[in-house]
Amino acid sequence: MKRARLVPPLALVAAVSVAATACRAPAAQDTADGPRTASAAVDYNPQPYDKLKDGGTYTTAGTFDDQGNPFHVNATLTAARVWAWYNADAITYTPTGGVRYNPDYYSDVKVTVDGGHQKVVLTLNPKATFNDGTPIDWRAIEATWKANNGSRKEFGAASTDGYDRITAVDRGKDAKQAVIRFRGVNPAWPALFSTFLHPKAATAGNFNTAYVKKAHPEWGAGPYTVGSWDTHSGNLSFVRNPRWWGKKGKLDKRVYVNLEPTAAVNAFKNGQLDYVSAVDAESLEQLKGLKGTEIRSGGSPFEYxxxxxxxxxxxxxxxxxxxxxxxxxxxxxxxxxxxxxxxxxxxxxxxxxxxxxxxxxxxxxxxxxxxxxxxxxxxxxxxxxxxxxxxxxxxxxxxxxxxxxxxxxxxxxxxxxxxxxxxxxxxxxxxxxxxxxxxxxxxxxxxxxxxxxxxxxxxxxxxxxxxxxxxxxxxxxxxxxxxxxxxxxxxxxxxxxxxxxxxxxxxxxxxxxxxxxxxxxxxxSGPSTYGVKKGLANVGATIFLSPLPETVGWQK
Missing domain, CATH: 3.10.105.10 (Dipeptide-binding Protein; Domain 3)
Structure with missing residues (x-):
């Protein structure tokens, strides 16, 4: 989707016992005693859809963000992750950054350049519909562009780059086709429409405030929708969406429990969680060798x-x-x-x-x-x-x-x-x-x-x-x-x-x-390292890959 702002670096594997003293760098090239290239390794137990059990619950530590609209400047990584569980995941990436179009949303994508200017034609899946019954059509693409292109300052958009180079979004051969015209060429255009806004969410008032500590499942779409959203405890859950037109989600329920990082490790050890970040060297040591647990670690698209x-x-x-x-x-x-x-x-x-x-x-x-x-x-x-x-x-x-x-x-x-x-x-x-x-x-x-x-x-x-x-x-x-x-x-x-x-x-x-x-x-940057219950598929260190929600589940 975008660059997502992180909370402080508690999610990193890190040391907790170290002398707070300064010392001179050991090398003139300003390296950290390491390799010249960061790790691009992945570790997430990739499994195809038909190798997953039908049912089960996936529970982790987490909560919702104050600002739940990931397009908004005040949103953090939390907003992007929660959003993806009950809104469109229309474009995703391979771990190394290859583009994947999700046919449940985009049934056809054509990109052409004429006279030095790029045109992208998105044909939307005829079945694609927001949960309130509104068709997902060219107007969702137009609404997302207008909310993020910077032409109206009342929208608190996180990033206008790319959107501001679009000169028009028009209806194509029918309402299910969006024709996007750019000034010049934008090779990074997939990042602009990896998800999109319901037209009702794209008014200035709703864009800025409707998702503040709130969910709007009626404006969402996808294999899951909001099951519970507890503003008191911070807990939330997602359940299968009866309005979903694609392959159903393998999980019965996806649950976030609002816990501090150290409490999350204990909850994982007690069997209350299925996945946890190794927040420090001590917690990583606690997770190693734990019965029924795998340590999954790989490269990280993070930077502090x-x-x-x-x-x-x-x-x-x-x-x-x-x-x-x-x-x-x-x-x-x-x-x-x-x-x-x-x-x-x-x-x-x-x-x-x-x-x-x-x-x-x-x-x-x-x-x-x-x-x-x-x-x-x-x-x-x-x-x-x-x-x-x-x-x-x-x-x-x-x-x-x-x-x-x-x-x-x-x-x-x-x-x-x-x-x-x-x-x-x-x-x-x-x-x-x-x-x-x-x-x-x-x-x-x-x-x-x-x-x-x-x-x-x-x-x-x-x-x-x-x-x-x-x-x-x-x-x-x-x-x-x-x-x-x-x-x-x-x-x-x-x-x-x-x-x-x-x-x-x-x-x-x-x-x-x-x-x-x-x-x-x-x-x-740091590693992406997690303790994961054995059998949990398509979860772990993935670099740029964000597995589709319906592909997350328990291996047969």
């Missing part, structure tokens, strides 16, 4: 980064941001994350592409250098002078920077302590400010932070189309607020390049310019 709020008075100074970047020992942060685990990875070098993808370049290493000896000189030149307590001062103001720490997990505390130790020699005092996990989206969206660690998960392989979401100064999705009109123009120019190779070269060049704003520092 340190975001600098350039709107805050202290970080409006580019020299301060540069000194912070020069002080942060990324390999040490990676070692904190993966202490005690059999996991090594290269440090992430881009916000939009992963090292296992074609055309990836390490733009971070080319621009953002770990240079703790240079950081004091950077601050000296900007007029920040050492104070008697070692904290630098300028115009009577101490160089104190807030770091928002969400939750109480030991890993988060260790990371905060390590960052404080890294910044101290330069004369920067890191003030750790505690926040509640539940306020994560609000803290980001209202920019109530100086520094914060947050992440993104790629829901599709077309990473280059998200360059503007990360770096354009006028985008709400750009958490840092950094950028310039000239940079925005250069970023947007990359979207008009039809050749993927040419586009990637331009994106890499522009991203290096964007990183030179010293406002965004990729830190780590």
């Amino acid at each position: 980064a340190l975001n600098f709020n350039t709107r805050s008075p202290i970080l409006a100074d580019k020299a301060v941001r540069k000194a912070v970047v020069e002080s942060v020992d990324r390999p040490q942060i990676a070692r904190i994350q993966f202490q005690g685990l059999d996991h090594k990875e290269p440090l992430p070098g881009s916000a939009v592409l992963y090292s296992f993808q074609k055309r990836y370049e390490d733009n971070v290493a080319a621009v953002l250098k770990y240079a703790p000896g240079q950081a004091p000189r950077t601050l000296d030149a900007a007029g920040w002078k050492p104070g008697p307590d070692g904290i630098r001062v300028k115009n009577g103001r101490k160089l104190e920077i807030g770091y928002t720490l969400l939750g109480d997990d030991p890993l988060g505390k260790a990371t905060a302590g390590a960052l404080a130790a890294m910044l101290k020699p330069a004369g920067i005092h890191l003030v750790v400010k505690k926040g509640d996990d539940a306020d994560f989206a609000k803290i980001l969206n209202e920019h109530r932070f100086d520094l914060i660690l947050s992440g993104n998960r790629s829901m599709d392989p077309f990473g280059t189309r998200y360059l503007c979401d990360f770096y354009c100064a006028d985008r709400d999705s750009n958490l840092t607020g950094a950028g310039t009109p000239a940079l925005d123009k250069a970023i947007r120019a990359t979207a008009g390049l039809a050749d993927l190779g040419e586009q990637a070269r331009a994106v890499n060049e522009v991203e290096r310019k964007a990183l030179a704003q010293y406002a965004f520092l990729p830190l780590f």
